[in-house]
Amino acid sequence: MTEATSIHASEHALKRLKKRHAKERRFKALGLLAIGLAVSALAWLLISIVGTGYKAFYQYDFTLEVEMTESILDPQQERDPDKLRKANYRRIIQNALYERFPDVTDRKAKRELFNIISSSGAPNHIRQMAYNNPDLVGQKLIITVPTSDDVDQLLKGNIDRNIDQSKRKVSDQQIAWVDELVKTKEIKAEFNTRFFTNPDSRDAELAGIASAFLGSLMTLFVTALLAIPVGIGAAIWLDEFAPRNKFVDFIEININNLAAVPSIIFGVLGLAIFINFFGLPRSIPIVGGLVLGLRALPTVIIATRASLMAVPQSIRDGALSIGASHVQAVFHHKLPHAGPGIMTGSIIAMAQALGETAPLLMIGMVAFLTEIPKSPTDPATVLPVQIFIWAGNSERAWVEKTSAAIMILLLVLIIINSMAIWLRNRLEKRW
Amino acid sequence: MTELKSTHPKIKFTCRDVRVAYSGKEALHGINMDIDDRGVTAFIGPSGCGKSSFLRVFNRMNDTIPGCTVSGEIKMDGDDIYAPDLDPVLLRARVGMVFQKPNPFPKSIYDNVAYGPRIHGLAANKSELDHIVETSLQKAGLWDEVKDRLKDTGTGLSGGQQQRLVIARTIAVSPEVILMDEPASALDPIATAKLEELIDELAQKYCIVIVTHSMAQAARISQRTAFFHMGNLVEYDVTSNIFTNPKDMRTQDYITGRTG
Incomplete structure (x- = not known):
């Protein structure tokens, strides 16, 4: 190659090349910095929580x-x-x-x-x-x-x-x-076994998370019962059977917006509907579960629709072309293949519901309770609300209790999320 | 292939002034056409000419596309297939379809073929179902290759095998017509040759309508060929006439490679 011929070897071009490489290096360094910041923030959080929380055990x-x-x-x-x-x-x-x-x-x-x-x-x-x-x-x-x-x-x-x-x-x-x-x-x-078996108490040395943990379980059970079937059903209808018109478009836009509505609004809604209108008692897991269920609905619907849309259209066409009805094509072919995605989305929605505090404050699940709830109709509180209550106490001993309760909540969330990942990896189909 | 020529007396489909529109935009502008029972009818034409849209009229797959409307008269054996009391689900059992990309279900080979008979209740018991699966795979020329691994998943087969599996799946519900939308476009030449051989065989028993981009393929396997251009049926004749003695300038340009 003679140096005069190639425009890619000119002095100008080499300068540009150098600039391009410098840009790339800068971008990589910024990315590394971002990751570093995120990881150190997480590490800081964990160290400070575990560092104080372990003493409660x-x-x-x-x-x-x-x-x-x-x-x-x-x-x-x-x-x-x-x-x-x-x-x-x-x-x-x-x-x-x-x-x-x-x-x-x-x-x-x-x-x-x-x-x-x-x-x-x-x-x-x-x-x-x-x-x-x-x-x-x-x-x-x-x-x-x-x-x-x-x-x-x-x-x-x-x-x-x-x-x-x-x-x-x-x-x-x-x-x-x-x-x-x-x-x-x-x-x-x-x-400290009392921390796991006792309900809340005025005395820090006696306080435990048992009532909050059970309350969380019952609330989550009601949430799942409402949000998962209704959410999946709504998503299937919207994705497969809804007519294309302005009204359905309006519904779709609103469902997407609903996912971004601050959760305390759902608390106000629950207060107005379930407690004031239907007259259900305050502070009970049923009401909490219903409110969180409404909160989780848009998440489940969006996740389900995304998984349904990810199923190749050709699978549905194949079923229809040999005379499967629309419902058969959806339930025999689309749904099984969207299943892992739907499950993952639902589990993530449940994990979100588990960490929700604000709407439950509105419906009175913030009550101080020294009884362990026996059924979803007993007054109860949930883990994040328990953390909120403890964090407001002034004695030194509550600091470690609060951190320990956060550790338990995080542990449950990690377990739930790993379950979601495990399910996804195990059941995911490729084609 | 000559013995099945256009001289076959029976007409399967009669189409009068068929128009297909997507969200109001017309893609087919009034097609009049008769399609023979038995034998292969090929649709050729440049991309976007409406040949696939027309194919999907025959099993009402266009119904599943939002915003797609079909007008005009399409009769199969003298019955209007767009009659309000006609169930498209039953129509599709009689008019099967094979797609461009092989789309076996991500299930076992057996279940792929057995799915149709199961939903239509064609088999009274397991042995009847086994029989349908076996004969369908035999007719599709796949039996010898898969008989020892019917439990394996259908998506694990090669492209050509997958396409023949889809044909077996279609045959299993005993259709009268098989529509094929560029069935060989994703296959290598050897798999294509095998598929063409199969189509030739199936043409003895079924009415086959095939959309193809390969003019050589149309020439090899079809008895009649229709040339579409910009939403119009330009020319429709015995295949040999189309390729040796086209009457329309546009057909001539297309088959000689000047357009398209």
Whole structure:
């Protein structure tokens, strides 16, 4: 090649080439930067949540000997469970503590001593034991109950021992007792099963996610029951059977817009329709599920339509050309092949519904509940709302509870999403 | 192929002033045409001339295209196939269709062929169904190649085999007419030759209407050829006449390669 002939080897062309390469390098670097930002934001989020949340999975428990004094609990010696339930167990716990530290006599000191143990958790624990087995009255028992949330926080290192005691929640005297009990192994860290089995509580050391988790499950069940069949049905009709006219176009545009409507609007809608008009009770998973179902409908419809449209037209034509009816062509051929996509879309819609908070606030699923819901008609709350409630509490101990609840929610979401991916990869058909 | 020539007495389709429009835009401007029973009738013409639109009139596949309207009179064996009380589903059982791109269902070979008989209730039991599947595959010339793997998926076959599978699927519902829309355009020459051989055989028993881009193919397999141009039927005659002695200038230009 002589250098004069090729226009691609001229000085100008080489300069342009260099510029083009520089542009490409810049673009790649920007892309890398974007990914880096996204990944570090995610990492930051996870580290901060897991970093505080892991502490909620263990808790310092107090093992002590209590005497179920008959004269306090059952002076008439009836052993009637219903009367036993109303007895003064607080006194029993107090006595056990005074027994453990006999040299505490001062009233103020006695009160401080009682405050190292969960003030409602410990009495309730033995109350339940006595109710279940009245014969325990009069006996000596070894019980393991949670320490108060302040002691728990102290031992987890969240309270600074070095500042003046007036500025912290735990007094010097309490620290001395706790340290002694830790030394004798009477207070030690245990895996926190209460976090998984207890409902919400005013006391951080007793609060658990069981009621919110069950509430979420029931709500999601109702949501799926409404959104998936109705959404798939609507999508099939729109895609296959709807006449082409202005009205149907209008419906389609609105469904797409509905997916972008802020979720709290759906809460207002639910409040107006289900609670005010139909008179359903507030705070129940049925209403929550219906509201989230309406919220999920457009997502399911859009995902289903996208999967239906991805099925090659030739498959439908093939079925029609040998005399399958329209419905047969759709149900025998299009739907099975759109199935994995529809399933994935539905699961993603459910995952979204699981994380939804705002509309549920509107219909009263934000109530403070210490009962575990037994059916979708019992008042309940859901995981994200539980997180919202806990995040609003002021005590130090709620911080880790909140993070731990977020971890559980994220875990459930990750499981649901991996299920969707697994289904898609497994069932996806190629042609 | 000469014994089946246009001299065959029976007419399968009579078309009078057939017009096809897409969203009001007319693509076929009044076609008058008779199509013989048995034998192969080929539609040729440049892209966009309306030959595929016309083909889809015969099994009312145009009905499935939104905005597509068909007017005029199309009679099959003397009955109007666009009569309001005629069910297109039943019509399509009588008039099968093979498409440009092989479109077997992503199911087993067996299920592909058995699907039609199943939905039309043509087999009383499993052995009858087995029999229909076997004879259909034999007629399509595919039986020997697939008899040991009927459970394999139909989409795993080669292109030519897939197209013959689609033909077997069509034959399985015992149609009277088979429409073919450029059935060989996605196939290699060897598969095409096999397909043409098959079409030749099927022409003894069925009325076959084929749209093709290959004039050589039309010349090889058809008894009558219709040349379409810009939505009009320009010339329709015995195949040998069209290719050796075209009457219209446009036909002549097209078959000699000056246009199209």
